[in-house]
Amino acid sequence: MSTARFTGTDSYVATDDLMMAVNAAITLARPLLVKGEPGTGKTMLAEEIARSLKRPLIQWHIKSTTKAARGLYEYDAVARLRDSQLGDDRVHDIHNYILKGKLWEAFDSEVQPVLLIDEIDKADIEFPNDLLQELDRMEFFVYETRETIKARQRPIIIITSNNEKELPDAFLRRCFFHYIRFPEQETMEQIVRVHYPDIKKRLLQEAMECFFELRELPGLKKKPSTSELLDWIKLLVADDIPPEALREQDTRKAIPKLYGALLKNEQDMHLFERLVFMSRGRGAH
Numbered sequence: 689m690s691t692a693r694f695t696g697t698d699s700y701v702a703t704d705d706l707m708m709a710v711n712a713a714i715t716l717a718r719p720l721l722v723k724g725e726p727g728t729g730k731t732m733l734a735e736e737i738a739r740s741l742k743r744p745l746i747q748w749h750i751k752s753t754t755k756a757a758r759g760l761y762e763y764d765a766v767a768r769l770r771d772s773q774l775g776d777d778r779v780h781d782i783h784n785y786i787l788k789g790k791l792w793e794a795f796d797s798e799v800q801p802v803l804l805i806d807e808i809d810k811a812d813i814e815f816p817n818d819l820l821q822e823l824d825r826m827e828f829f830v831y832e833t834r835e836t837i838k839a840r841q842r843p844i845i846i847i848t849s850n851n852e853k854e855l856p857d858a859f860l861r862r863c864f865f866h867y868i869r870f871p872e873q874e875t876m877e878q879i880v881r882v883h884y885p886d887i888k889k890r891l892l893q894e895a896m897e898c899f900f901e902l903r904e905l906p907g908l909k910k911k912p913s914t915s916e917l918l919d920w921i922k923l924l925v926a927d928d929i930p931p932e933a934l935r936e937q938d939t940r941k942a943i944p945k946l947y948g949a950l951l952k953n954e955q956d957m958h959l960f961e962r963l964v965f966m967s968r969g970r971g972a973h
Contacts, residue, residue, distance in 0.1 A: 692741045692800075692844070700729065700736040701871075701878045709866035710737060716864055719805075719823060719845035721855075724868030727913025730848040733868075734804035737844065744801040746843070748790035750811045756818030759791040759805075763832050782832050791822060792837055800841035809849040816859035824862065871914065873900060883918055884925055894931040895921060902950060907959055912950040920949040 694710040696702035702710075710733075713720035722730045738745035748759055764785045772779045788796070794803040808816060822828045826839035847863065849855065871879060873896055880892060899920070903911045912920075923929075923946045951957045 692743075694737050694740055697736045697740045699882055700732060701875060701882060702733075702736075703871075703875065706733070706866060706868065709864060713864040714844055717842050719847050719863045721847045721849065721860070721863035721865045722868060723849045723851055723865070725870060725911070725913060726850050727915040728868045728870060729914060730868060731804065731806050734802055734806075734846040734848075737846065738802040741802070741844075743844065744797055744799060745804065746790055746794045746797070746801050747804045747806060749806045750808055750815070752810050752812070754811050754815065756811075756815050757789075759789040759819065760822065760828050760837075761789050761792055761830060762787045786830065786832060791819075791828070794843040795826065795837055795839040797841060797843070801843050803843040803845045805845065805847045807850060808847050809852040809855065813853060813856070817856050820858060820862065870903075876914070876917070879914060880918065880921055884921055887921065887925060888931070890931040891924060891929070892921075894934045895924060898934050899950070902960070905959065905963060908956050910952050910956060912952075916950050916952075920946060923949055 692714055694702070694707055694714070696707060709722075710720060722733060724730055734747070735745060737743075763782075764787060768779055768782070768785045778784045790803065794801050823845065826842055827836055829836050876899075877892060877896060880887065880896075895917075899912065899917050902908075924934075927946070929946070947957070947960070951960060
């Protein structure tokens, strides 16, 4: 059992709840399933755990076409056929055509690694179930070479999901679960200061108020997230935007082009423009 403890890092603001969840999953030797809206730092969490605990990080980014078996290994039969036609001596050893997957890489690691299985809900519904046995037993069988691959060390497994699909109950039972709530304003200010320690207090205050007001707009298709806020702050700082510009009373200037860092579709942009226009109109009377 690992005695490693995660306490956050200088570049990642982790709440007490999140640190407790990471350490509980490590103690129980279970995968940590992390959910939360996109942009709340789920993927970065695995990177920071690896950095904090000085462990190798192995990342498996899941796509809609990803199959669970690919995480174990792939047998390249086409390459073997081609080499046999060319008379290559490599064909006599089938190991030459076994391509290790991310899970095998993690099982093979001399030092306990952090394994990130990122956006598991993108794959087909059977994907999580297809990994149950391997994640439980920490071993799998390679049919082509007739060998069993066992984990040298049980990896610290972080699994992220954006909640696009429900995950199977049998899979959920084997995980420790944590939902990353969207940060409150105080925590968000800490996060921004980690990235932009020299930001002026008034600019940060105005930007925070605008950002949280924007998130509260009824009818938004996609609320801006932490990563989008950081992009926006970067632009405000780079262009040396004065804090008062964020409260511009002139409706023609009320939508600075920089809002493109926060709003990612035309429907949300139109909704925002309409509401700003209406509120500025009321303010003028």
